[in-house]
Amino acid sequence: MSTIMSSLRRADEGRARAMTGLRSRWSSLPRAWRIGAIGAFMVLLYSLPGLNIPLIKTPDTDFTSVLFLCAVYVLVAVGLNVVIGLAGLLDLGYIGFYAVGAYTVAILGSPNSPVVVKFPWIVCVPIAIAVAMLSGVLLGWPTLRLRGDYLAIVTLGFGEIIRVFALNSNITNGNRGINGVPVPSEANWPSWMTWFPYVSSEKQIFSVSNVIGFYWLALTLVVLCILGVRRLERSRVGRSWLAIREDEEAAEVMGVPTFKYKLWAFAIGAALGGLSGALFFSKQTFINAQGFDLFTSILWVAAVVIGGAGNQLGVAVGAILLAYLPERFREFADYRLLIFGVALIVMTIFRPQGLLPSRRRSVELEDRAKEASVVE
Amino acid sequence: MSEQLAEREPLLEVDDVTIKFGGVVALNGVDFTLYKGEILGLIGPNGAGKTTCFNTITGVARPTTGTIRFRGEKVVGKKRFQITRMGIARTFQNIRLFPEMTALENVLVGADARHKTSVVGALFRLYRVRVKPEELTEVTATGGMTRLAQQLSRTGQRFFGLSRHILEERAARAKGMELLQLVGIEGRAGELARNLAYGEQRRLEIARALATEPHLLCLDEPAAGFNPAEKESLLALIRKIRDTGVSILLIEHDMRLVMGVTDRIVVLEFGKKIAEGSPSEVRDNPAVIAAYLGVPTDAA
Amino acid sequence: MNFQFLGDHFVSLTVTGLTQGAIYALVALGYTLVYGVLRLINFAHSEVFMIGTFVTTIIWAGLGFSVGDAAPGTLGVIGLIVIAMIAAGAASGATALVVERVAYRPLRKRNAPSLIFLISAIGASVALSEAVGALTDRQPRGMPTLVVPKVQFSFLGADVTNLQLGIFFSALAMMIGLDIFINRTRLGRGVRAVAQNPDVAALMGVNKDRIIMLIFILGGAMAGAAAVLYDIKVGLTTYSVGFLLGIKAFTAAVLGGIGNLRGALLGGLLLGVVENYGAGVFGNQWMDVVAFMMLVVVLLFRPTGLLGESLGRARA
Numbered sequence: 001m002s003t004i005m006s007s008l009r010r011a012d013e014g015r016a017r018a019m020t021g022l023r024s025r026w027s028s029l030p031r032a033w034r035i036g037a038i039g040a041f042m043v044l045l046y047s048l049p050g051l052n053i054p055l056i057k058t059p060d061t062d063f064t065s066v067l068f069l070c071a072v073y074v075l076v077a078v079g080l081n082v083v084i085g086l087a088g089l090l091d092l093g094y095i096g097f098y099a100v101g102a103y104t105v106a107i108l109g110s111p112n113s114p115v116v117v118k119f120p121w122i123v124c125v126p127i128a129i130a131v132a133m134l135s136g137v138l139l140g141w142p143t144l145r146l147r148g149d150y151l152a153i154v155t156l157g158f159g160e161i162i163r164v165f166a167l168n169s170n171i172t173n174g175n176r177g178i179n180g181v182p183v184p185s186e187a188n189w190p191s192w193m194t195w196f197p198y199v200s201s202e203k204q205i206f207s208v209s210n211v212i213g214f215y216w217l218a219l220t221l222v223v224l225c226i227l228g229v230r231r232l233e234r235s236r237v238g239r240s241w242l243a244i245r246e247d248e249e250a251a252e253v254m255g256v257p258t259f260k261y262k263l264w265a266f267a268i269g270a271a272l273g274g275l276s277g278a279l280f281f282s283k284q285t286f287i288n289a290q291g292f293d294l295f296t297s298i299l300w301v302a303a304v305v306i307g308g309a310g311n312q313l314g315v316a317v318g319a320i321l322l323a324y325l326p327e328r329f330r331e332f333a334d335y336r337l338l339i340f341g342v343a344l345i346v347m348t349i350f351r352p353q354g355l356l357p358s359r360r361r362s363v364e365l366e367d368r369a370k371e372a373s374v375v376e
Numbered sequence: 377m378s379e380q381l382a383e384r385e386p387l388l389e390v391d392d393v394t395i396k397f398g399g400v401v402a403l404n405g406v407d408f409t410l411y412k413g414e415i416l417g418l419i420g421p422n423g424a425g426k427t428t429c430f431n432t433i434t435g436v437a438r439p440t441t442g443t444i445r446f447r448g449e450k451v452v453g454k455k456r457f458q459i460t461r462m463g464i465a466r467t468f469q470n471i472r473l474f475p476e477m478t479a480l481e482n483v484l485v486g487a488d489a490r491h492k493t494s495v496v497g498a499l500f501r502l503y504r505v506r507v508k509p510e511e512l513t514e515v516t517a518t519g520g521m522t523r524l525a526q527q528l529s530r531t532g533q534r535f536f537g538l539s540r541h542i543l544e545e546r547a548a549r550a551k552g553m554e555l556l557q558l559v560g561i562e563g564r565a566g567e568l569a570r571n572l573a574y575g576e577q578r579r580l581e582i583a584r585a586l587a588t589e590p591h592l593l594c595l596d597e598p599a600a601g602f603n604p605a606e607k608e609s610l611l612a613l614i615r616k617i618r619d620t621g622v623s624i625l626l627i628e629h630d631m632r633l634v635m636g637v638t639d640r641i642v643v644l645e646f647g648k649k650i651a652e653g654s655p656s657e658v659r660d661n662p663a664v665i666a667a668y669l670g671v672p673t674d675a676a
Numbered sequence: 677m678n679f680q681f682l683g684d685h686f687v688s689l690t691v692t693g694l695t696q697g698a699i700y701a702l703v704a705l706g707y708t709l710v711y712g713v714l715r716l717i718n719f720a721h722s723e724v725f726m727i728g729t730f731v732t733t734i735i736w737a738g739l740g741f742s743v744g745d746a747a748p749g750t751l752g753v754i755g756l757i758v759i760a761m762i763a764a765g766a767a768s769g770a771t772a773l774v775v776e777r778v779a780y781r782p783l784r785k786r787n788a789p790s791l792i793f794l795i796s797a798i799g800a801s802v803a804l805s806e807a808v809g810a811l812t813d814r815q816p817r818g819m820p821t822l823v824v825p826k827v828q829f830s831f832l833g834a835d836v837t838n839l840q841l842g843i844f845f846s847a848l849a850m851m852i853g854l855d856i857f858i859n860r861t862r863l864g865r866g867v868r869a870v871a872q873n874p875d876v877a878a879l880m881g882v883n884k885d886r887i888i889m890l891i892f893i894l895g896g897a898m899a900g901a902a903a904v905l906y907d908i909k910v911g912l913t914t915y916s917v918g919f920l921l922g923i924k925a926f927t928a929a930v931l932g933g934i935g936n937l938r939g940a941l942l943g944g945l946l947l948g949v950v951e952n953y954g955a956g957v958f959g960n961q962w963m964d965v966v967a968f969m970m971l972v973v974v975l976l977f978r979p980t981g982l983l984g985e986s987l988g989r990a991r992a
């Protein structure tokens with residue numbers, strides 16, 4: 001037994017050796033240090049709106065709003081990463097789930113929606129997540145049996161259907177949209193919070209004029225979701241997803257119910273997409289079909305892959321770049337997509353594994369390149 | 377021997393199985409029975425339909441007609457992962473490991489077939505199990521934050537137990553290492569499967585299959601490409617596995633190897649069963665000799 | 677829901693649908709050719725089409741024929757169309773080739789996984805459409821009316837115009853030409869060989885890179901031709917014109933069985949017709965929804981499309 005335990009330990013060490021540079025240095029730090037470093041980083045993230053860091057401030061837009069957008073995009077990327085990075089399913093219509101979540105909150109919570117139930121936010125959001133999840137299951141059930149490439153076009157179609165529906169249906173108020181999307185809470189900041197710049201006790205926690213409350217909420221949800229996905233990743237679930245990605249038939253023969261796990265990935269991704277949409281439009285307080293074009297959806301996929309599909313930190317970086325750069329460099333607004341497109345091509349050629357790749361993916365890519373050079 | 381067999385419990389019954397791919401009849405009315413505890417050899421020239429036979433048993437291919445029963449239960453029509461959970465495991469002739477996973481992780485995928493943790497369970501870990509004192513987190517650090525953290529989690533585990541997920545995961549890793557040890561590659565547990573040597577990969581496939589806790593292990597040419605010494609140690613391994621109570625269905629090209637390890641042999645040619653019996657019976661069967669005529673017995 | 681309308685206008689909806697579908701089919705060929713050989717969704721193909729629509733207007737303007745000008749005589753019109761087809765076909769073919777060279781070939785050499793190809797394709801698509809967008813100030817560009825729709829004959833109560841006939845039959849002629857090229861010529865055999873098994877084809881002396889260049893040029897040229905027909909039909913183009921049309925054409929390719937040339941034709945026509953029926957029944961705004969619904973339903977029952985996949989077995 002003890003020899004087994006020692007080989008097990010050796011196995012873990014071997015695994016750590018396989019990691020590269022920074023990452024291995026990080027994982028060889030004492031646990032307490034790592035926790036401390038992450039804690040300090042979290043404090044930094046929460047206090048970003050109050051810090052006056054010169055270069056990163058956005059000149060033309062409220063910086064806290066930009067931070068909020070970044071957080072929402074990270075949430076989107078974390079969800080999309082479950083689908084693309086972990087389960088290896090190409091979903092080009094992810095924005096459909098985002099829209100479903102957003103509209104569910106708007107319809108159930110707004111006094112101006114065609115359905116006048118006016119549930120509070122805290123009731124709306126779980127329903128929104130559930131409805132988005134359900135839509136993921138309904139879409140995935142028939143289509144996840146299809147080959148990967150077909151999934152791309154079918155999900156694209158789904159995204160478009162949701163948009164057209166939002167534009168033309170009565171329940172969404174068509175293109176007029178719905179205003180009065182509920183905010184999380186009407187309460188004011190407690191007085192002890194006023195030590196923080198930008199927070200004053202007469203102000204609402206969630207107000208349009210000062211969105212720091214929204215940012216903190218979004219950041220908190222991001223952290224929780226990242227931790228949750230990490231748990232899944234390091235369990236039999238993540239193992240099954242990886243096995244499916246590598247050899248679906250062999251995985252099935254080894255006892256992995258592949259369809260079930262793909263459907264779960266789809267459902268979890270959809271739920272997170274729905275949550276992101278709900279969150280974003282709670283801050284906007286107004287929703288119409290404009291915000292849900294397929295193009296944005298495709299940009300999200302690009303952000304996930306460029307950041308490093310399969311690695312949560314990587315996809316977060318990709319999402320932040322996608323949200324932040326256009327706001328930071330407004331003067332290039334006309335060319336930003338052009339630059340983005342060129343950057344995508346350049347990236348895939350010079351750094352196909354993404355900015356912060358998952359270890360497995362970078363190894364895999366190197367491997368394939370080696371095989372290719374042997375064939376040549 | 378044969379009157380003993382009649383009393384033994386049939387494990388796998390292949391009954392009149394035919395499978396056609398377009399015009400090709402890959403299996404033609406094949407039937408045989410594998411009894412509990414035996415090693416049954418499945419031999420035949422290349423293209424005889426041996427792998428196809430495995431495919432029908434494990435649900436990879438669906439027979440055109442015929443039935444297959446495992447422990448009395450119908451196999452045809454079941455999903456592949458269900459068949460695995462019924463207790464049939466296999467290896468592949470052309471190795472199909474998960475190349476970007478470590479050897480141990482490959483085995484864990486197999487072990488997951490017996491795990492009960494659900495997706496929700498892995499996420500929220502609400503299913504708690506009371507643990508014995510020796511299973512609690514050990515307090516190893518001598519001081520500082522780490523010691524405090526260890527003490528806290530120990531106390532937490534006393535009150536709330538451990539999640540089933542964690543316990544399963546621990547047990548699976550221990551079992552996985554045991555299996556790697558059984559096939560003789562425990563020193564390579566942390567290596568990515570694609571970096572293993574060819575022979576190690578073949579052995580890892582066996583370990584992964586065993587991790588699903590099968591009653592029947594189907595080995596598709598496990599010795600292909602092995603030198604005589606490697607073949608010899610594989611034989612020993614196969615016997616060892618049988619001695620743990622797992623029955624074995626063995627496809628092998630090498631007549632000598634099959635003769636040495638199997639209890640009985642089924643011979644296929646062009647999709648048809650042409651002979652069945654003990655190794656010596658099969659060896660002396662004129663039809664078998666004809667089928668292998670011109671083909672050296674060491675064709676692999 | 678207005679089934680009455682569908683019943684009353686069944687034939688005319690069919691005719692409009694076939695015309696639209698012919699354009700889908702021509703563009704779909706590009707997706708199908710590339711997918712058949714490389715197993716790659718050439719996402720940038722929509723922009724290859726878009727370039728064609730602009731080159732057409734530029735050529736016509738260059739020939740002194742701009743918005744508001746009256747159409748010249750029949751011969752003149754045919755001349756203008758033929759010249760535009762050659763120019764747009766060449767420009768689109770060249771664009772496709774550049775995309776292949778810049779965005780795909782480096783990845784192919786490294787045997788990159790398909791997700792990476794897709795991202796590069798998206799990059800190429802965004803870059804092309806945004807470049808044109810910047811050049812045109814994101815303004816739509818109008819076209820002279822080249823063909824004034826004139827009713828040629830009535831069929832079961834539906835009027836069929838010269839425009840519709842022209843579009844449908846010129847698209848059909850080009851597709852038949854391509855089909856003959858792929859199935860009857862030596863180069864076409866090379867394409868099929870690479871599609872079936874690239875390695876074996878290479879062993880038999882087929883130059884894979886040349887074949888790949890060929891299919892990009894062919895697909896691009898077909899998209900260019902489609903662009904001319906589109907310009908004549910719609911009379912307006914803009915930098916983002918490729919996006920939805922590209923998605924539709926790709927849908928058509930999948931519908932018919934991607935990698936299958938005749939599947940692209942069938943898929944395109946069927947898509948055009950069914951979405952027109954759908955528009956008739958549910959209203960114009962639901963057209964795309966009907967199109968995608970049909971795709972899902974077809975894939976559920978025939979997971980490889982109506983005619984099945986594989987360029988190699990296009991004749992089967």
Ligand SMILES: Nc1ncnc2c1ncn2[C@@H]1O[C@H](COP(=O)(O)OP(=O)(O)O)[C@@H](O)[C@H]1O
Pocket residue numbers: 397400401402420421422423424425426427428429
């Ligand atoms: N999926 C398939 N499609 C078409 N033919 C197949 C398929 N699988 C096996 N075959 C054919 O069935 C025959 C038996 O093959 P196989 O079972 O692999 O033989 P063996 O394992 O005995 O060498 C071969 O002629 C092979 O070409």
Ligand SMILES: [Mg+2]
Pocket residue numbers: 426427428469
């Ligand atoms: Mg075989």
